[in-house]
Amino acid sequence: MTQKAIEFHNISKKFKHAQYYAVDKVNLSIEEGEFITILGSSGSGKTTLLKMVNKLYEPSQGSISLFGEDIANIDSIRLRRKIGYVIQQIGLFPHMTIAQNVATIPKLLQWNKKKINDRVAYLLNLVGLDANDFMNRYPSQLSGGQQQRIGLARALAVDPKIMLLDEPLGAVDAITRLSLQEELLRIHGGLNKTFLLVTHDINEAFKLGSRVVIMNSGKVSQFDTPRNIVANPADEFVYSLIESSRSQEQFWEGLR
Amino acid sequence: MDNNIWLQMKDYFAENMGDFLIAVKEHLEVSLIALLIAIIIGISCGYVCFKYKKMESKIIPFFQVLRVIPSLAILLLLIPIMGTGIKSAIIALVLLSVPPVLMNTVVGIKEVPGFLIESAYGMGMTERQVFWKVQLPLALPLIFTGIKIATIEIIASATLAAKIGSGGIGEIIFTGLGLNRTDLLVIGGITVGLMTILASFIIELINRMLMRYKYLK
Amino acid sequence: MIEYALEYPDKLLYPLLEHIQMLVITLMISLILAAFLTIISIYSRLLSKTLVYFFSVIYAVPSIALFALLIPLTGLGKTTAIIVLVLYNQYVLLRNFLEGLDEVDPAVTEAATGIGMTKMQLLIKIKIPLSKRALFTGIRISVVTTIGIATIAAFINAGGLGSILNDGLRTVNTVKILWGSILAAGLAIVTNTILSKFERKL
Structure with a gap:
């Protein structure tokens, strides 16, 4: 039996003073090396689900295991250092250079200088930026797309087995978005890491995900490969999602 | 008349250069000591306010009231308690200059955007690391503004502190007022004025050097 | 201390009233001048x-030096x-006025300009009502600030609460020093x- 990378066991989350469960009894099992996308509208609980994996949120009920180990038993700092985390606002530290940003965690782990420099150079090249050119710049000197590449490099710094990406391309323009999607697929393909990416864009979810989680008001509507979802929508919500995307396509076709 | 003042000023410097330099030295000494103490107290109180929310509602209102009280009143209220002299002058100056440092520290830390903090925690920083590596450095520009305001306040009030026996340039001005000597008034006034302008310029320069990232294109 | 106040109430009351008078005159001149400067400022960024820079330099000069x-x-x-009090106030007022007016949501000002408001109409109909709290x-x-600096003005014979302090210092009279300080602090805190x-409430 192969070890599952991420398992959600009956996980629920209700925020203080909230009436409804943000995440409601979710069960998912994710293999190592998969690229999972979580699709849902705002308020569907997709980001909440993601943030419980690196313990930014504590679940109200249920448990999450990474490679068979219940994260409740892992110290949150140690856990987070093993998980890459990318957010929509990118969150590069404005007072640090690109190299310092990427090296943040390696430095905290007291790697030696040479190892850090090599790693930074490797990562910058990996995300498609010239290391010598970018190393000593500050985030404010970069475009949004370039910043998010750095955000990705920083998240990959200590070679985490799992990457959490919370709408990483939500703030970049449409064209940059497409090229970064390709980049994500390329990076994922070469590294055998498990990616968990949250998005509200159905095209992005179906393009990137080897399997897609569709969430609606805290519950998982369907979890399957894009092909299967399109062939057999599990419920009314999934069906209408696909239909809306189809009608958009027809609109474009009509313009030809 | 005008020529007269220039002549008088020239005479003053010819005869009293030593006294003048001592006054400048005294003024700077008192100011610097008070500023250092104010920075230490201001930033640590700011940290306490940020760390323990309960303390914030006790510390902040106290300093807010302190900030409103006229500087002369604070200086003189210490006389019955501590007597005159450099020590009470320094205490008064510290009381006057802690508020801007403290308030700017608190606001500076609070204004660090939430997503940066989340990003830092998400990477696996401990609470202490988040504070030292992210929150404090990003609060620095505002803390520096607070220090600049404090410095101006201190140099200005140190002039008044001559009234409670701390020496400095204030002595020259008050002597000028007492003896009705325009030359002393002008010399004292210009010296203190230049001191504050120069001091705030230097602090701004340090600020720009340290916070280079803010001014890049 | 209480006896002093009972025995010479006018020696405390008169400086207090003088102080308030100085405050009111200063404030009226300051507000008129600051309003004028603010209005011409909205027509020219450079100006x-x-x-603001000019008044910030003046503001940095200690009051006793300016006196x-x-x-x-x-x-x-x-x-x-x-004169000195009005000069100081210009920095405080102008900076707060301009910053307050600038904080109005750009979308709103853009919409107002878009429907054809002049800069003056934009100021009076949109910006001032939306930023009245910051202006206040x-x-x-x-x-x-005026209450504080006005105490120092006693050193140049302008009267006010500072004159009680000055007297107290000259005659080494703790009671006077205390009364002067307490009245000055009290006036500032109460106001x-x-x-x-x-x-x-705004």
């Missing part, structure tokens, strides 16, 4: 920056005091509290 420098020109007394904050700070309450 507004220059004005000293003005004495050769305008002599001792209230006039010099009020500026006024409150300038009132408190600030009342104005803050009013500000919160």
Whole structure:
């Protein structure tokens, strides 16, 4: 039996003073090396689900295991250092250079200088930026797309087995978005890491995900490969999602 | 008349250069000591306010009231308690200059955007690391503004502190007022004025050097 | 201490009233001047920056130094005091006014400009109503600053609460020093509290 990378066991989350469960009894099992996308509208609980994996949120009920180990038993700092985390606002530290940003965690782990420099150079090249050119710049000197590449490099710094990406391309323009999607697929393909990416864009979810989680008001509507979802929508919500995307396509076709 | 003042000023410097330099030295000494103490107290109180929310509602209102009280009143209220002299002058100056440092520290830390903090925690920083590596450095520009305001306040009030026996340039001005000597008034006034302008310029320069990232294109 | 107040009530009351008088005159001149400077500032970015910078330099000069420098020109007394107070207030008011007006949501001002409002209409109909609280904050700070600096003006014979302090210092009279300090501090705190309450209601 192969070890599952991420398992959600009956996980629920209700925020203080909230009436409804943000995440409601979710069960998912994710293999190592998969690229999972979580699709849902705002308020569907997709980001909440993601943030419980690196313990930014504590679940109200249920448990999450990474490679068979219940994260409740892992110290949150140690856990987070093993998980890459990318957010929509990118969150590069404005007072640090690109190299310092990427090296943040390696430095905290007291790697030696040479190892850090090599790693930074490797990562910058990996995300498609010239290391010598970018190393000593500050985030404010970069475009949004370039910043998010750095955000990705920083998240990959200590070679985490799992990457959490919370709408990483939500703030970049449409064209940059497409090229970064390709980049994500390329990076994922070469590294055998498990990616968990949250998005509200159905095209992005179906393009990137080897399997897609569709969430609606805290519950998982369907979890399957894009092909299967399109062939057999599990419920009314999934069906209408696909239909809306189809009608958009027809609109474009009509313009030809 | 005008020529007269220039002549008088020239005479003053010819005869009293030593006294003048001592006054400048005294003024700077008192100011610097008070500023250092104010920075230490201001930033640590700011940290306490940020760390323990309960303390914030006790510390902040106290300093807010302190900030409103006229500087002369604070200086003189210490006389019955501590007597005159450099020590009470320094205490008064510290009381006057802690508020801007403290308030700017608190606001500076609070204004660090939430997503940066989340990003830092998400990477696996401990609470202490988040504070030292992210929150404090990003609060620095505002803390520096607070220090600049404090410095101006201190140099200005140190002039008044001559009234409670701390020496400095204030002595020259008050002597000028007492003896009705325009030359002393002008010399004292210009010296203190230049001191504050120069001091705030230097602090701004340090600020720009340290916070280079803010001014890049 | 209480006896002193009972025995010579006018020795405390008169300086207090003088202080308030100085405050009111200063404030009226300051507000008119600051309003004028603010209005011309909205027509020119360069002018507004220059004005703020100019007054910030003056503001950085200690009041006692500014008093000293003005004495050769305008002599001792209230006039010099009020000139200095008005100058200081310009920085506090102008900065707060301009920042307050600038904080109005750009989408709103853009919409107003889009429907054809002139800069003056934009100011009066949109920006001032939307930023009245920030404008009032500026006024409150300038009132408190004026009360504080006006005590120092006693050293150049402008009267006010500082004269009690000055007397006390000269005659080494602790009771007078205490009364002067307490009245000055009290006036500042009470005024600030009342104005803050009013500000919160805006």
